[in-house]
Amino acid sequence: MSHFRQTVECWQCGHPAEHSLFCRYCDSLQRPTADYFRFFGLEPRLKIDAANLEKRFYELSRLLHPDRYLRKSPTEQQYSLEATAILNDAYRVLRNPVARAEYVLRQAGVESLEPRARTLDPALLAEVFELNEALEEFRGGDRSVRPALEQARERFLAQRGEIDAGLESLFERYDESRAPNVLAEIRKLLDRRKYVQNLIEQLDRELATESTDAATSD
Amino acid sequence: MAYSDKVLDHYNNPRNVGSLDKNDPRVGTGMVGAPECGDVMKLQILVDEETGVIADAKFKTFGCGSAIASSSLATEWVKGKTLDEALKIKNTEIVNELALPPVKIHCSVLAEDAIKAAIEDYKRKRAAREALAGKAS
Known part of the structure; x- marks a missing residue:
């Protein structure tokens, strides 16, 4: 080598x-x-x-x-x-597979995509929008949206699982081919993963504060 | 970060917050987002079918102050314009008007893209309707 x-x-x-x-x-x-x-x-x-x-x-x-x-x-x-x-x-x-891939991409000079709109698919955007609306109601004291938030969290966890499986197979393809276009695909999936991960963390925070509120107010 | 007075003004008194009926044939809906910062922006236009002028516009944005101000300003600017005029609005004009710092330029890009997406959506709906009408006659 x-x-x-x-x-x-x-x-x-x-x-x-x-x-x-x-x-x-x-x-x-x-x-x-x-x-x-x-x-x-x-x-x-x-x-x-x-x-x-x-x-x-x-x-x-x-x-x-x-x-x-x-x-x-x-x-x-x-x-x-x-x-x-x-x-x-x-x-x-x-x-850590994600940190490792970020490291390899950085070494290869593959930068994160421009935060240009529409790099995200419309279905995900619509979902994120609805989620934000539900979160707004939740913060305003509407507890009835809690199940919807928990379901959203499950969906995003499932999405993260799919992304991770996708990354896994792209990793194999890159190791075999060393093709730059595979790195570009990995970049895209990593950006999407970061987005989904942020949403999960946001939901975790909101759902956690709510249960502490409930615990202390009783 | 220090926001400019104009950003603060739009942030504290956002214009045209709300939504229009997305199933109304005269309404075009643009939904855009930035993967990095997690902002999502929905911008809607209501087109006067007679004149082709944008009669009303609404937005709802989840994001930072600059993203909210950019979309608020965008709804103000598109009102009263024809679709072609509205398509000419550039993100750099939003940057100048709001004195956005370089790290917030992507917010103005989002607003420009939201206008374009709303217009595209309206045109797509109109074309679909015309195709349907053509078939029916």
Whole structure:
């Protein structure tokens, strides 16, 4: 993979270090890469083995822990701090499929779509509009809309499930083809997911405040 | 964020809030939304069939102050215009009138798109009706 091939020399012994965390010759810790996949020694794929990632995370956490470098050179002490920080960020991003896809898209330079109207389908818009109207009544004290809000929440959860299934199959297609148009489709689905996710969170907040109100007013 | 006086004015006293009967053949309904911020905007026009002039307009917007002000202004501006004149309203005019900052330009884009969507909807309904009338005769 060209991804791994750039030559970098070990800061300690001068042998080629090949972007691995440790020098193969003198075993000293190298300046850590900021590329999350490379950091974990993984190919940049959208579908990854979660169990393997977790295993690598615990291994690396041990290997890179600053306590292990207390008696080493200041350079390695510094690298271990940097590496530990990158490790935690990289793990948080890579283990979450949505964050991972956002990361791959950002690396590939695929930006979020313009917030231009009509990128959303009319059926979803109409649903969101009705939902907002129901929420307005709900905030105004009309409790009778609560079942409708709960149903809406269920529908949006189901939609999020469909989106996630769609993402899953697009991830596979991208890993096989590396086609830019697949990335564009992923971008669209991620934007839609963000929208649906916002609605779910909004509903959760509103429904939660209402039940606390009811609990305290009794 | 500081809103301009004009935005505040439209926000505090929105013009033409409400809705028209979307099943009325003279009414065109435009529904638009921005996926990022979650704003949704409904803008409706009532067209005078004799003159082709927009006789009334209503809106309802769920979103930030700038989105509400942009759609409120849009309903004011389309009233009394022909469909072709209304189609010429540009989001940049809304930006200038309301002194919207760059991060709120998308609100004016939504309002422009809402006008266009309402007009399209009206024209679609009219065309469908004419096709039906043609078949009947």
